Amino acid sequence: MTQTPKQPAGLFEFGPFRLDSAERTLTRDGALVSLPPKVFDTLLTLVQNPGRLMRKDDLINRLWPDSFVEEATLARNISDLRKTLGESFTGEKYIETVPKSGYRFVADVRRIDPPSRDIVLARHTRASLVIEQQLEPAVRSIAVLPFQPLDKSDDNDFLGLGLADALITKLSNIRQITVRPTRSVMSYAHTSVNAATAGRELGVEAVLDGSIQRSGDRIRITVQLVDTSSENPLWAAQFDEKFTDVFSVEDSISDQVARALTLRLSGEEQKQLSKRYTENIDAFELYLRGRYHWNRRTSAGIEKSIQCFKRAIELDPNYSLAYAGLADAYTFLGDVGLTAIRPLDAFTAARQAALAAIELDDRLAEGHTALAHIDMHCYRWAEARQAFDRAIELGPNYAHSRQLNAFYLAFNGQLKEAQPEIRRALRLDPLSLSITNDVGVIHYFAREYDQAIDWFQAALELSANFDRAHHWMGAAYEQENLFDEAILHYRMAVGIESRAALAHAYARGGYKAEAIKIRDELLAETSLKYISPYDLAMIHLGLDERAEAVGQLEKACQEHSGWMIYLTVDPRLDPIRSAPEFEAILRVVGFG
Numbered sequence: 001m002t003q004t005p006k007q008p009a010g011l012f013e014f015g016p017f018r019l020d021s022a023e024r025t026l027t028r029d030g031a032l033v034s035l036p037p038k039v040f041d042t043l044l045t046l047v048q049n050p051g052r053l054m055r056k057d058d059l060i061n062r063l064w065p066d067s068f069v070e071e072a073t074l075a076r077n078i079s080d081l082r083k084t085l086g087e088s089f090t091g092e093k094y095i096e097t098v099p100k101s102g103y104r105f106v107a108d109v110r111r112i113d114p115p116s117r118d119i120v121l122a123r124h125t126r127a128s129l130v131i132e133q134q135l136e137p138a139v140r141s142i143a144v145l146p147f148q149p150l151d152k153s154d155d156n157d158f159l160g161l162g163l164a165d166a167l168i169t170k171l172s173n174i175r176q177i178t179v180r181p182t183r184s185v186m187s188y189a190h191t192s193v194n195a196a197t198a199g200r201e202l203g204v205e206a207v208l209d210g211s212i213q214r215s216g217d218r219i220r221i222t223v224q225l226v227d228t229s230s231e232n233p234l235w236a237a238q239f240d241e242k243f244t245d246v247f248s249v250e251d252s253i254s255d256q257v258a259r260a261l262t263l264r265l266s267g268e269e270q271k272q273l274s275k276r277y278t279e280n281i282d283a284f285e286l287y288l289r290g291r292y293h294w295n296r297r298t299s300a301g302i303e304k305s306i307q308c309f310k311r312a313i314e315l316d317p318n319y320s321l322a323y324a325g326l327a328d329a330y331t332f333l334g335d336v337g338l339t340a341i342r343p344l345d346a347f348t349a350a351r352q353a354a355l356a357a358i359e360l361d362d363r364l365a366e367g368h369t370a371l372a373h374i375d376m377h378c379y380r381w382a383e384a385r386q387a388f389d390r391a392i393e394l395g396p397n398y399a400h401s402r403q404l405n406a407f408y409l410a411f412n413g414q415l416k417e418a419q420p421e422i423r424r425a426l427r428l429d430p431l432s433l434s435i436t437n438d439v440g441v442i443h444y445f446a447r448e449y450d451q452a453i454d455w456f457q458a459a460l461e462l463s464a465n466f467d468r469a470h471h472w473m474g475a476a477y478e479q480e481n482l483f484d485e486a487i488l489h490y491r492m493a494v495g496i497e498s499r500a501a502l503a504h505a506y507a508r509g510g511y512k513a514e515a516i517k518i519r520d521e522l523l524a525e526t527s528l529k530y531i532s533p534y535d536l537a538m539i540h541l542g543l544d545e546r547a548e549a550v551g552q553l554e555k556a557c558q559e560h561s562g563w564m565i566y567l568t569v570d571p572r573l574d575p576i577r578s579a580p581e582f583e584a585i586l587r588v589v590g591f592g
Contacts, residue, residue, distance in 0.1 A: 010022075010111055010112065010229075011111070011112040012047045012048070012109055012110070012111055012112070013109070013110045013112065014047065014050075014094070014107040014108060014109045014110070015085075015094070015107055016028050016029045017033075017085070019043065019044065019047055021044055021048075021203075022140070022141060022203060022204070022205050022228075023140075023141065023178075023203065023427060024037075024040060024203040024427065024430045025427055026040065026043070026084075032420065032423060033084060034419075034423050034439075035080075035081075035084060036080075036439075036454050036455055036457075036458040037430070037436065037458050037461070037462070038063060038064075038077060038458055038461055039077050039080050039081060039084075039454075039458075041063050042059070042063060042074070042077040042078065042081060043081055045059065045062055045063065046095065046103065046104075046105040047105055047109055049105065050105050050106075050107070050108075050109040051104065051105070051106065052104065052105075053098055053101060053102055053103075053104050054102050054103055054104065054105075055101055055102040056071055056074060056101070056102045056103075058102070059074055059102065059103070060074055063077075064461075078095060078097075078103060080454070081094075081095060082094070082095060093106055093107070094106065094107045139177065139205045139206045139227075139234075139261045140176070140177055140178060140205060141177060141178040141179075141180075141203070141204040141205050141206070142171065142177055142178070142179055142180070142204055142205070142206045142207065142208065142257075142261070143179070143180040143184070143185055143198065143199060143202045143204045143206075143207050143208070144164045144167045144168050144171065144179065144180070144185065144207075144208040145164060145185050145188050145195065145198055145207060145208065145209045145210075146160045146161040146164045146185060146186070146188055146189040147159075147160035147161075147163050147164055147210045147211060147212040147221065147223075148160060148210070148211045148212070149211070149212055149213070149214075150211055150212070150213040159212060159214060159285075159288065160189065160212050161182070161186065161189050161288075161291075161292055161295075162285075162287075162288025162289070162291060162292055163212060163221070163246075163250070163288070164182065164185060165182045165288065165291050166250055166284075166288070167208065167250060167253060167254055168180075168181065168182055168185075169321070170250065170254040170272075170273055170275075171254055171257065171258075171273075172395060172397065172398065173269060173272035173273060173275075173395075174258065174269050174273065175269065175396065175397070177261065177397075178204075178397045178428055179397065180202050180204060180428075180429060180431075181398075181399055181400065181428075181429055181432075182291070182295060183295060183429075183432065183434075184202060184429050184431050184432055185198075185202070186295055194231075195207040195209035195224070195226040195228075196226055196227075196228050196229075196231040199226065199228030200228055201431060202430070202431055203430045203431070204228060205227070205228050205229070206225055206226065206227055206228060206234060206261070207225070207226045207228060208223065208224075208225050208226075208253075208257060209223070209224055209225075209226055210222050210223030210224065214243065217242050217243050218240070218241070218242060218243065219239075219240075219241055219242070219243045219246060219249075220238070220239065220240045221238070221239045221249055221253075222236075222237075222238045222239075223236065223237055223238075223239075223253060224236035224237075225257055225260050225261075234260045234261075235256060235257065235259075235260035237252075237253070237256065239252070239253075243281065246281070246284070247276050247279070247281075247284070251273075251276075254273050255273065258273065272363070277319060277320055277321045277361075278312075278316045278318075278319045278321075278322075279316075280315050280316040280319070282315055283312040283313075283315035283316040283319055283322065284312075286308045286309070286311050286312035286315070286322075287308070287309065287312045287319065287321060287322050287325065289304075289305075289308045290304075290305040290306075290307075290308030290309040290312065290322070290325050290326075290329075291305070291325060292305075293305040293308065294325060294328060294329055294332075302329050302332055302333060305325065305329045306326065306329045306330070309322050309323075309325045309326040309329065310326065313326070318360055319360075320356075320357045320358075320360035320361035320364050320367065321357070321364070321366070323353045323354070323356040323357035323360065323367070324353070324354065324357040324364060324366040324367045324370055326349075326350075326353040327350045327351070327353035327354035327357060327367070327370035327371070327374065328350075328366075328370055329350075330346045330347070330349045330350035330353065331346070331347065331350040331370060331373055331374055331377070333346040334346030334347045334350065334377060334560075334562060335377065335562040336495065336497075336562060341530065342530055342559060343377070343530070343532075343559055343560045343561055343562055344559060344560040347374050347377050347378055347560060350370065350374045351371065351374045351375075351378065353370075354367055354370040354371040354374055355371065357370070358371060363394055364394070365391045365392075365394040365395030365398050365401060366395075366398070368387045368388075368390045368391035368394065368401075369387070369388070369391040369395075369398065369400060369401040369404065371383075371387045372384045372385075372387035372388040372391060372401075372404065372405075372408070373404050375387060376404075376407075376408060376411070376565050377560055377562065377564075377565060378560065379560070379565075379588070379589050379590040380590075381408075381412065381590045384408060385408070388401065388404070388405045388408060392405065397428055398428075399425045399426075399428035399429035399432065399435065400425075402421055402422070402424050402425035402428065403422065403425040403434070403435050403438060405421055406418045406419075406421040406422035406425065406438070406442060407438075407442075407565075409421060410442055410445050410569055411565055411566070411568055411569060411591075412568075412591075413568065415442070415445060415446045418442050418445075419442055419443075419446075422435070422438055422439050422442050423439060425438075426439055431462065433459055433462055433463055433466050433468075433469070434468065436455060436458055436459045436462060437455065437456060437459040437466070437468050437469045437472060439455045440452040440453070440454070440455030440456045440458075440459070440469075440472060440476075441472055443455060444472060444475060444476055444479075444571075445569035447479070447571065449476045449479050449480050452472070452476045453473060453476050453477070456469045456472050456473040456476065457473070460473070467492070467493040467494045467495065467498070468493070470489045470490070470492040470493040470498075471489070471490065471493040471495070471497070471498045471501065473489040474486040474487070474488075474489035474490035474493065474498075474501060474502070474505065475501060475572075477489065478501075478504070478505045478508065479571055483505055483508060483509030483510075484509065486505045486509070487502065487505050487506065487509065487511075490502035490505055496522065496529075496531060496532065496535055497532070497535055497563065499518055499521075499522065499535075500518070500522065500532075500535030500536065500538045500539055501538060502518060503515040503518035503519055503538070503539040503542060504538045504539055504541065504542035504572060505542070506518070506542070507539070507542030507543045507544075508542050512543065515539060515542055515543060516543070518539065519536065519539045519543075522535065522536065522539075523536075532556060532559075532561040532562065532563060533552040533553065533555040533556035533559065533561060534552070534553065534556040534561045534562075534563040534564060535563070536552045537549040537550075537552035537553045537556065538572055540552060541572060541573070541575060541576070542572075544575075546575065546576050546579070549576060550576060550579060550581045550582060550585075553582070553585055554581070554585060557585050557588050557589060564589055565589070567585070567586055567589055567591060568586070568591050
């Protein structure tokens, strides 16, 4: 994993700007300013060293410690910063170039340090002062790392990640803090990085870190809450219990963490914090296994997760979280078409599971988010809007809900509203590959291809093999008529939709034979797996076979193929947008 430079938390003000290193945000006169992650890191490094010459080699080594990066990449970041800060039209100078050496931040910088943790902890030990002084939370953001198994085995791997996932679910009910989602911390399951370093990478002020050991029916959990800035522990404890008492351990950890953070919880938050979604330990263990496999996002992993969620529900028919997990798994199958299951069948099963989750627990944000996602694919746009509103009301810091809501807004012609929503999701989950990439996707929908490419590059800097970023990078290059570059990135992506997109680029770039070959291969595979007519329509459009493309889209509409909800924003469809047949398809999907 690429390590970001060690950076102390704090607020920095210069000119009309305020930079928050913990929340990784930049605002101008209170309005949020969007920056790709590495551009933000460049600015933060300069602002933390005002007036000091930062040599190019030092900057590159700090920002890309494990990668080979040319000076041109750094220069582009500096150029982007100057445009963002407005040097060109305000006349105010922020960044000075020292020829052949490096850069210097020349504006006046004022640092606002966070309150002392020692003072907050001293107050915490005096309960009367806590009540009288109405303390603000000392920590506003936290990450729960996967608990490291002392006995390495597949069983303990899932248990360590599963316990973290359960605590994340509990702590996410506290509105006063932002909790990084499970998918953001998954990559720390098999690393030796210390808690404070992980916290800085995740952009949080505190990290819950621990180890877990299971022997027969006994479980030992050692846990500590670490301040990211000072690297000092805020709280630590050890639990040695029967595995059947793991629910009590979860309750105790979450309650003591809230106390250590000096949080004043409402009655509803206290109720949610102590809430147990099941009392059946075997169902709980199956749910943890299901989430473990679901988070792997592979065909085999999704199918295993469905089996685990179903078995958990058999053991406890009132297990709302297991129903929400089942809904997520089926939606993923229908959306990306990993198996032979048809999308409408997958979405139908997903919707039944989401409704069951909500019926059991109407306050479950995950259930309402899952239902909203499914309703989009079922062309129930009004219902999806209601479900998103309810999900955001219940879980305003649930990044996945914000991410999907941004797409809902974009699909429904509200691209200006989609931009701040996807950035809000990124602030909640700053190291998320998919959200970083999706900031670029929203720019792509708006036909802002240069900005889209910057964000896809940012995602690839987080993970060079992230296939979705390669897919969308290829899409952006294709719209810029840079077909060779598009083909290169499409070939680095995987999945049927990327093969179809590659064929589309081949055809538009003059490689018609290669496009036809891919089309014939996909047609031959229809007896083995589900091949979306939407993907076949893209190949026909690349070959300028418009009537055939419309015919495939009509079929995709009936089958609720995953990509049909992209009809209003996919630029590859522009050649047929004025066709009456296409307008009729739009009306069926609900965009009329």
